[in-house]
Amino acid sequence: MDNLGIYSLLLLAVITGWILGRLTARGRSSRSRHNRNIFQDYFVGLNYLLNDEPDEAIDTFIKALEINSETIETHLALGALLRRRGKVDKAIKVHQALLARPGLDQSFSDSTRLQLAIDYISAGLLDRAERLLNEVLIEKTDAKWDALRHLITIYQTEKEWERAIDCSKMLLANSAYKREAELRAAAAHYCCEIAEKMLEEGQNNKAKEQIKRAFGFDKSNVRAALILANVEQRQGNFKAAIKQLIKVRTNNPEFVSQILGPLAECYEQLGNMPEYEKLLTNTLHEEPDVSVVLALSELVRKRANDEVAIEFLNDYLTRNPSLTGLVELLRLQIPKADAQVGSNLSLLQEMIDKLLRKKLAYQCNHCGYESKSLYWLCPSCQKWGRIKPLLDVVG
Numbered sequence: 357m358d359n360l361g362i363y364s365l366l367l368l369a370v371i372t373g374w375i376l377g378r379l380t381a382r383g384r385s386s387r388s389r390h391n392r393n394i395f396q397d398y399f400v401g402l403n404y405l406l407n408d409e410p411d412e413a414i415d416t417f418i419k420a421l422e423i424n425s426e427t428i429e430t431h432l433a434l435g436a437l438l439r440r441r442g443k444v445d446k447a448i449k450v451h452q453a454l455l456a457r458p459g460l461d462q463s464f465s466d467s468t469r470l471q472l473a474i475d476y477i478s479a480g481l482l483d484r485a486e487r488l489l490n491e492v493l494i495e496k497t498d499a500k501w502d503a504l505r506h507l508i509t510i511y512q513t514e515k516e517w518e519r520a521i522d523c524s525k526m527l528l529a530n531s532a533y534k535r536e537a538e539l540r541a542a543a544a545h546y547c548c549e550i551a552e553k554m555l556e557e558g559q560n561n562k563a564k565e566q567i568k569r570a571f572g573f574d575k576s577n578v579r580a581a582l583i584l585a586n587v588e589q590r591q592g593n594f595k596a597a598i599k600q601l602i603k604v605r606t607n608n609p610e611f612v613s614q615i616l617g618p619l620a621e622c623y624e625q626l627g628n629m630p631e632y633e634k635l636l637t638n639t640l641h642e643e644p645d646v647s648v649v650l651a652l653s654e655l656v657r658k659r660a661n662d663e664v665a666i667e668f669l670n671d672y673l674t675r676n677p678s679l680t681g682l683v684e685l686l687r688l689q690i691p692k693a694d695a696q697v698g699s700n701l702s703l704l705q706e707m708i709d710k711l712l713r714k715k716l717a718y719q720c721n722h723c724g725y726e727s728k729s730l731y732w733l734c735p736s737c738q739k740w741g742r743i744k745p746l747l748d749v750v751g
């Protein structure tokens with residue numbers, strides 16, 4: 357929340373308190389001394405506010421605001437504000453005090469439980485948060501949907517994938533959330549997490565079942581397609597593996613660099629490298645990715661010779677300059693140059709190699725986080741499937 361937001365909320369607290377104070381003072385003159393103290397607190401709080409000390413102002417207002425049915429919402433808002441400002445301990449105290457109030461209205465009790473659960477999650481007290489959220493679930497009120505979202509966050513953090521899937525299913529059963537792409541993608545990734553564990557244990561068929569489940573949530577999930585291709589390849593179903601890998605190329609062309617290794621292995625097993633070369637040539641027309649160029653150049657070199665590969669690379673790189681492509685061209689040229697030129701070229705190749713090693717290969721298209729390896733869950737914004745390979749352009 358920006359400063360303007362904080363000030364607006366605090367000012368609201370001041371005005372609420374002032375009006376309530378006036379009403380109370382008019383009705384009960386015996387409490388005038390008490391009200392004078394409240395006003396004193398308000399002026400102290402206001403003073404903090406004017407001196408740009410919002411944390412002290414929040415503390416003073418909370419002290420001054422008596423908890424009663426009219427001020428519950430203000431307390432809830434001030435508690436959330438404390439949490440956002442990193443004062444989780446204080447936020448917990450405010451929300452606990454609210455929850456302890458006897459005869460709290462159902463909707464306020466749900467809101468307070470949700471807020472307290474968020475406090476606990478922020479403080480890393482996941483067990484306590486889970487307990488509170490399950491209490492909200494049992495009530496079967498509208499707060500249930502928010503509780504489910506927070507429970508998913510908890511189960512994701514604890515890597516309790518089955519529970520995360522159960523909560524996702526409950527949310528997706530609500531027509532308001534049924535088409536939420538982010539929710540569906542996340543649920544598919546939970547299935548992929550289980551599938552990868554099955555693969556590690558050598559349970560190929562069980563992994564396949566999980567992938568089927570993943571496609572049920574998100575049929576174009578790239579990770580699920582890659583895992584399925586891997587299982588098919590392990591089981592010797594090379595044609596089925598190729599089918600999955602081509603599906604990735606069609607649905608998620610930005611992931612083409614991830615499919616080339618397994619594609620080459622499958623075509624090699626089938627003894628059909630000309631078909632692979634044809635596929636790469638077609639792919640290059642649609643997706644000018646340097647990884648395809650390198651794979652193609654290697655194929656051409658094996659099928660014909662270095663000269664044909666050099667000619668192919670020269671032709672391509674003139675139209676689409678790329679540092680990675682240039683390194684490969686140098687690697688092929690060096691053995692053909694005389695000793696002096698060859699050593700200069702080697703030096704040049706080394707320098708570009710060093711530059712490329714520093715380059716980050718993946719980027720989150722939601723928050724911009726860059727990394728050297730592919731993470732399915734962005735470590736920065738915690739969104740699933742948003743990190744994608746970066747295209748190698750000029751450098």
Ligand SMILES: [Zn+2]
Nearest residue numbers: 720723734737
């Ligand atoms: Zn991100």
